[in-house]
Amino acid sequence: VAKKGNKADREFVSEAEEILETMRARLADLSDRLGAGAEADPELVNALFRAAHSLKALAGMFRFDPISALAHRLEDVLDGLRLGRVALSAPLLAWIDETVALFASLLGQVGDGTALAESAARIERLTAGVAELAAPAAPADEFDSLDLDANVLRALTEYEEHRLRESLRRGRHVALVDAPFEIQTFEEGLAELSGALRENGEVLSTLPSPGDSLESQIRFSLLVATDLAHAALAARIDFPGATVRTVRGGLAAPAAVPAEPEADAPASFAQRAEGERSPSDGTPELESLKSISDTVRVDIRKLDDLMNLVGELVIQRGAIGDLIARLSERSETARIGSEFAKVHKALDRKLRELQSAVLEVRMVPLRQVFEKVSRVVRRLRRELDKQVELEIHGADTELDKLIVEALVDPLMHIVRNALDHAIEPAAERRAALKEETGTISIDAFQRGSHVVIEVRDDGRGIDRAALRRRAEQLGRIDPGVQLSEKETLDLIFLPGISTRDEVTETSGRGVGMDIVRSNLSALGGVVDVESTPGRGTAIAMTLPITLAIIQSLIVGVRDRRFAIPLNSVLETLVVEPSAIQISEGRELLNLRGTPLLLRRIDDEFGLVAGARAARPCVIVIGIGDQRVGLIVDRLECQQDTVIKPIQGPVQNLRGISGATDLGDQDPVLVLDLSALVEDALRRREAA
Amino acid sequence: MSAPTGAWEDLARAAGSRRESPAPAEAVRQLLCVRVDGSPYAVPVENVREIVRVRPITPIPRVAKEVLGVISLRGEIIQVLDLRLRLGLASDTPTKAQRIVVVQADDGRVAGVLVDGVREVLRVPESAIGAPAAADAGIVAALCTHGTEFVSIVDPQRLLEVGGHG
Numbered sequence: 001v002a003k004k005g006n007k008a009d010r011e012f013v014s015e016a017e018e019i020l021e022t023m024r025a026r027l028a029d030l031s032d033r034l035g036a037g038a039e040a041d042p043e044l045v046n047a048l049f050r051a052a053h054s055l056k057a058l059a060g061m062f063r064f065d066p067i068s069a070l071a072h073r074l075e076d077v078l079d080g081l082r083l084g085r086v087a088l089s090a091p092l093l094a095w096i097d098e099t100v101a102l103f104a105s106l107l108g109q110v111g112d113g114t115a116l117a118e119s120a121a122r123i124e125r126l127t128a129g130v131a132e133l134a135a136p137a138a139p140a141d142e143f144d145s146l147d148l149d150a151n152v153l154r155a156l157t158e159y160e161e162h163r164l165r166e167s168l169r170r171g172r173h174v175a176l177v178d179a180p181f182e183i184q185t186f187e188e189g190l191a192e193l194s195g196a197l198r199e200n201g202e203v204l205s206t207l208p209s210p211g212d213s214l215e216s217q218i219r220f221s222l223l224v225a226t227d228l229a230h231a232a233l234a235a236r237i238d239f240p241g242a243t244v245r246t247v248r249g250g251l252a253a254p255a256a257v258p259a260e261p262e263a264d265a266p267a268s269f270a271q272r273a274e275g276e277r278s279p280s281d282g283t284p285e286l287e288s289l290k291s292i293s294d295t296v297r298v299d300i301r302k303l304d305d306l307m308n309l310v311g312e313l314v315i316q317r318g319a320i321g322d323l324i325a326r327l328s329e330r331s332e333t334a335r336i337g338s339e340f341a342k343v344h345k346a347l348d349r350k351l352r353e354l355q356s357a358v359l360e361v362r363m364v365p366l367r368q369v370f371e372k373v374s375r376v377v378r379r380l381r382r383e384l385d386k387q388v389e390l391e392i393h394g395a396d397t398e399l400d401k402l403i404v405e406a407l408v409d410p411l412m413h414i415v416r417n418a419l420d421h422a423i424e425p426a427a428e429r430r431a432a433l434k435e436e437t438g439t440i441s442i443d444a445f446q447r448g449s450h451v452v453i454e455v456r457d458d459g460r461g462i463d464r465a466a467l468r469r470r471a472e473q474l475g476r477i478d479p480g481v482q483l484s485e486k487e488t489l490d491l492i493f494l495p496g497i498s499t500r501d502e503v504t505e506t507s508g509r510g511v512g513m514d515i516v517r518s519n520l521s522a523l524g525g526v527v528d529v530e531s532t533p534g535r536g537t538a539i540a541m542t543l544p545i546t547l548a549i550i551q552s553l554i555v556g557v558r559d560r561r562f563a564i565p566l567n568s569v570l571e572t573l574v575v576e577p578s579a580i581q582i583s584e585g586r587e588l589l590n591l592r593g594t595p596l597l598l599r600r601i602d603d604e605f606g607l608v609a610g611a612r613a614a615r616p617c618v619i620v621i622g623i624g625d626q627r628v629g630l631i632v633d634r635l636e637c638q639q640d641t642v643i644k645p646i647q648g649p650v651q652n653l654r655g656i657s658g659a660t661d662l663g664d665q666d667p668v669l670v671l672d673l674s675a676l677v678e679d680a681l682r683r684r685e686a687a
Numbered sequence: 688m689s690a691p692t693g694a695w696e697d698l699a700r701a702a703g704s705r706r707e708s709p710a711p712a713e714a715v716r717q718l719l720c721v722r723v724d725g726s727p728y729a730v731p732v733e734n735v736r737e738i739v740r741v742r743p744i745t746p747i748p749r750v751a752k753e754v755l756g757v758i759s760l761r762g763e764i765i766q767v768l769d770l771r772l773r774l775g776l777a778s779d780t781p782t783k784a785q786r787i788v789v790v791q792a793d794d795g796r797v798a799g800v801l802v803d804g805v806r807e808v809l810r811v812p813e814s815a816i817g818a819p820a821a822a823d824a825g826i827v828a829a830l831c832t833h834g835t836e837f838v839s840i841v842d843p844q845r846l847l848e849v850g851g852h853g
Contacts, residue, residue, distance in 0.1 A: 312762050560746075605748030646757055648766025648798045649849040650750050659745070661759035666743035669757075 009110050012062040016055060016107055023051045023100050025367055025395075031093050042082065042163060042202075048096075049078040055103070067106050070123050077130055084162035099126055148176070148247050152207060152221070160205045160223075167204065167225030169381050173249055175224050175233055179242035180217040190220060193239050199531055200236050201226025223247070300401055302363050307659040310358050311642030312350075317351055317637065318663030320344055356642070359546055362402075366444050366453070367395040369408055373415050373442065380419050387437040388423050390415075394444035399451050406523055407453070407543065410516040414455045414539050416438060422459030424535055432534065434458065449545055449567035450525075456538040462531040464488045470497055489529050493517045521674045524565070524657065526624040542624040552641040552660070554668060555619065556634030557601045559610030563641055563660055563670040564630070570620040572635060577616065580631075589618055589629055596620065599680045600631045601671075604655060621673050628677045643670050655679070709790050713812040718831070720838060721788060721802040724776050727838040728802075729809060729831070734843040736789040736797065738805055741781065758799055760789065765789065767799035767844050768849065773826060792843040800846065809833055811853065816840065 026048045033041060056071035074096065080086035106119055113596065143153060143164075156164065165172060177197060181189040190206070197203050202225045209219040226233055234244040249616055324344055327337030370392050377390045399407070423438035435458075442455045465487075471477045471491045483491075491497060495514040513527075520527050525543035544550070544567055552563040553572070573589075581588050587598040598618065602608070613633035621628050641660040646653060657672035718729035719738075739760065744767055746756040753772035757764050767787060771778050784804035791797050809831075816831045819839065828842035 009716040115794065308762075310756055315762055607748065642762065644762060644764045646747070646764050646766060647796070648757070649753070649768070650747075650754055650766060653747060654749065657748065659759075659764040661762050661764070664743075665759050667745045667757050667759045667764050669745060669747060 008062060012058065012064065013107050013110055015058055016067075016103070019051050019055045019058070020100060020103055020107070021368070021371070022090060023048060023055075025371075026051065027093070027096060027100065030088075034088060034090065036551050040642075042166075045078065047083045049075065049082055054076050064110065065108075066123055067103065070099065070102065070106075070126070073127055073130065082162070083158050084165060095126070095130055102126060128481070146174070146247050147245075148223075149271060152176075152205075152223070155207055156205055156223075163202065163204050164223070164225070167202065168248065170225075172201070172225045172227060173233070174204075174247040175226065175227060175230065176245045176247050177222045177224055177237065177242055178219060178245065179239055180214070180219050181216050183216055186218055186220075189239075193220075193237075193242065194222065196239065197222060197224050197226075200224075200233060201227055298361075300362075303340075304356070306358055307362070310355055311644075313351060314355070314640050314662050315663045316643055317344075317348060318502055320347075320663075322663060324580070353505075359400075362400050362546065363395050363398040364401050364404055366404065366451075367397050369404055369411065370395045370444075371443060372397055372408065373412060376412060377415060377419060377440070380416065384420065386419065386423055387426050389437055390418055391439060391441040392681070393441070396449055397444040397446055399543065400544075403523055403543055403546070406519065407541070410519050410527075410541065411442075411453065413512060413516055414541075415442070418455060418457040418459060418537070422457045422461075424460050428460075446545070447542075449550075450542050451545055452540055452542050454538055454540040456536065458536040461533040461535055461537055462489060462492065462529075463533065467491050467497070489531060492529060493527075521672075521678065524672070524674055526626065526674050526677070528624045528626075540624065550641060550643065551638060552670065553599075553619065553638055554636040554662070555617070555632040556636055557632050558607050558612060560607060561636065562601065562632070563639075563643075563668045563669045564619060564621075565643075565670065565673060566638065568621050568623050568673045569620040570627070573618045574615055575618050580616075587631075591620065591629070596627060596629045598629045598631055601674065604676065604679075621677055623674055623677050625682060626677050628680045630671075630676070641668075641670065713814065715810050715812055718809045718811060718838070718840060719788065720806040720833075721770070721786075722784075722804040722806055723770050723774060723802055727806065727833075727836060728733075728770070728774075728827075729838045729840045730788065730790055730843060730846075731746065731750050731766075731840070732808060734790055736791050738797075739789065741785045741787060741801070754849055755801060759790065760799075765797055765799050767801055768846070769801045771801075771803075773800075773846065773849075775825075790843050790846065792847045794844065796847050798847050802811065809838065 020470065026044050030044050030048070033044070052071055052075040056068050056075055059065075059068035059071055068092070077086060077092070077096070081088060081092070086092065102122055103565075109119065134405065141630065146153075153161075164174070177193070179189075179193060194203050194206065198614055204223040204225055206222070207221050222232070224567070228236070229245060229249070230246045237244060299649070307579055324337055324340050327333040327340060329337075374390055374392065377388065380386075383387050409421055418440050423440070425431070426436045429438065438458055440455065440457045441453075443456070445452055468483070468488060470476070471494060472479050474494070474496050476491070476494050476497070482514040492513045493516075497514070513529075518526050520541055525541060528540045528542070529537065530540075531537040544565070551566040553566050555562055555564060575589065579589060581590065583595075587600070589596045589598055596618075602612070616631050616633060617635055618629040621630060639662060641662070643658040643660055645658050648655070655672050655675050656669050657675075658670045659667040660670055661667050709808070717732040719732050719735050720729045722728075722798045737760075740757075742758055744756040744758055747754065753769050755767045755769050757766050759765075769778055782803070786805045787799040787801055788805065789797065789799050793849060799834050811831050811833060815833070816829050819827045819830050820837075821827075826841050826845045828845070829840040831838045831840055
């Protein structure tokens with residue numbers, strides 16, 4: 001788009017496209033909710049409103065007047081929606097949809113004056129169309145029945161008033177929570193109380209309260225809408241001095257339809273004008289400048305730098321902890337040691353908050369990746385002339401930006417394979433008594449500290465016999481060797497099996513799955529495959545949520561130490577050597593009736609210096625649906641670790657994903673569990 | 688970030704005191720001269736990132752024996768090579784004079800290089816630099832004459848080419 005345009009145009013287009021992307025996503029959520037008959041989430045409407053507002057300001061700044069004017073119109077409509085002046089309806093959504101589509105086409109014409117002028121008619125038509133839609137949802141005045149001071153009602157902004165009205169209509173309980181706060185720290189206190197209330201409902205408004213209070217204190221009242229009855233809400237608010245007063249009890253069931261419209265506007269409307277805080281009420285430029293955008297674009301490298309700084313702080317903290325331990329050991333310094341420990345603990349807490357805040361910033365939803373995939377599917381579907389539906393669930397699941405970036409190619413690869421090879425042509429599907437339209441679904445969800453992304457198709461499934469033949473041809477397995485179902489399927493991850501011949505034609509899979517596996521393994525993830533002939537295939541990718549700072553288990557193996565990322569540790573056991581059994585040369589442990597394959601870290605790495613412990617520890621590792629027990633000699637501690645890449649001449653250290661400094665300048669190697677588990681299982685296949 | 692050690696400043700002073708020797712018009716190269724098994728070796732100073740005292744080295748498994756392991760430089764994890772082993776000599780017992788020279792090759796790769804000791808920074812005219820003694824000199828790229836002494840100049844690129852398995 002606008003490649004020929006100048007730099008400013010390109011900049012505008014790229015930013016505007018980002019805004020449109022947001023709009024489309026929010027709009028999709030909104031129509032889902034409308035479809036499900038649910039209440040229009042005010043946050044969604046607000047987000048859309050902000051996006052339209054940003055677009056207007058952006059287009060204005062770059063002097064693209066038609067875009068700015070249309071955005072202004074959209075902003076008006078959305079403002080009406082968020083204030084309850086306009087009712088949410090299917091035609092309204094269709095109108096917004098069309099407007100967003102028009103924006104997209106206008107962006108394509110940026111830098112092309114005549115085309116822009118030609119679009120004017122379309123803008124005109126849309127602008128005219130909205131007038132019919134904007135039928136006001138006339139409010140009924142239910143405020144008379146509320147046990148609420150008139151001063152409070154007067155202080156509400158139009159938006160707050162609308163939310164109150166909406167809450168009443170939904171039959172929610174409305175309560176006024178009043179509490180005193182120390183003036184010095186009232187912001188924190190207020191944030192804490194609001195946070196607690198938000199977990200249980202919606203905070204409609206926060207107002208200074210005139211109630212009695214000590215001189216050093218200030219009182220606030222929070223107007224809250226909740227599904228909880230008075231007693232339940234009061235029980236959940238654990239805040240000193242807070243009182244809960246019911247303004248109106250909830251109704252057993254939400255009011256079905258709003259009460260009859262009343263001709264006159266309620267009295268409070270007349271008085272609100274000065275308290276109005278809505279950004280679209282035509283008030284000064286200053287305000288609109290402030291709210292051009294509520295997001296900041298940041299170079300990911302800057303976040304990396306920030307992360308590294310936090311990482312160094314974490315290391316320093318570890319060093320301080322060691323010093324404190326030494327102070328506390330000696331009786332003459334024990335007292336100062338314990339004082340020091342208190343300070344250290346507070347520092348520790350703040351550092352943890354900082355850490356998670358920085359991590360949070362790096363997290364992005366999978367939505368953008370999924371939208372890319374969905375565009376490719378639409379295109380391929382046309383090119384290949386196949387009937388395929390793509391279903392996406394869990395697009396809001398969040399992952400570290402870097403992992404999301406690295407995930408695009410493997411995911412695209414898997415989906416493309418499914419579309420290209422797994423889903424049969426319509427005629428073939430008909431003959432197999434399947435729906436003519438094939439389905440590919442992508443599900444993303446969080447499981448503990450991992451995210452699972454599963455791609456499922458209802459195509460022909462993997463032809464195990466062909467896969468096996470191909471592996472034998474390549475000399476990857478010996479003819480006649482016994483393989484379990486799973487072991488056979490795992491052959492698709494062998495390198496070279498992917499050439500587009502026999503397997504591809506008959507089973508439709510295997511193009512570069514070895515690359516997919518190794519890419520994911522580099523991120524500390526794994527890929528699992530399941531397939532039923534004639535029914536379809538499911539490929540699940542399991543990835544850690546972040547790579548930046550992780551909790552690790554520090555273990556001792558002979559005279560060495562290693563770090564094991566805790567997010568893959570299922571449990572740790574201390575076992576008697578006699579409990580370790582041997583079958584076909586492999587060590588096994590009976591873990592509650594299931595055989596657990598064991599690997600000794602010292603054998604793995606050829607470590608011989610130092611003695612083994614008399615009673616070894618078994619660390620049960622789970623990655624995806626694979627389980628392996630690692631045998632180590634000691635469990636030393638659990639620590640936050642910043643995994644750093646190992647720099648130097650030797651790359652590809654199999655089984656080692658990096659190293660970490662725990663603060664004693666003596667680096668500890670971090671085990672690459674995906675690789676270790678994979679090697680252990682591969683060796684089993686080879687055995 | 689603290690300065691690595693005082694070693695650099697000492698060396699800079701040493702280099703300054705010799706400034707008068709080469710003719711001013713001629714191109715001069717600065718080389719960090721180190722001692723290995725009694726003989727002088729040198730690395731171009733532009734490839735030297737810093738010089739640090741020997742600190743705990745964590746061995747890494749399944750690598751060539753000249754890769755001693757990794758050290759932590761303010762949280763950065765860097766492999767350390769033993770220059771003795773890299774030159775095909777026997778390794779030595781640790782001494783106080785030993786240093787780790789952090790070398791960065793032109794392609795950006797980094798490694799710590801363990802040497803018996805750091806001597807000085809040499810400023811030598813291009814004319815004093817010639818071909819190495821042996822045609823197949825391994826990591827030595829050139830030989831320079833310094834007074835009566837021959838100093839072997841190590842090629843950082845080749846120095847950092849080490850196989851994965853030894």
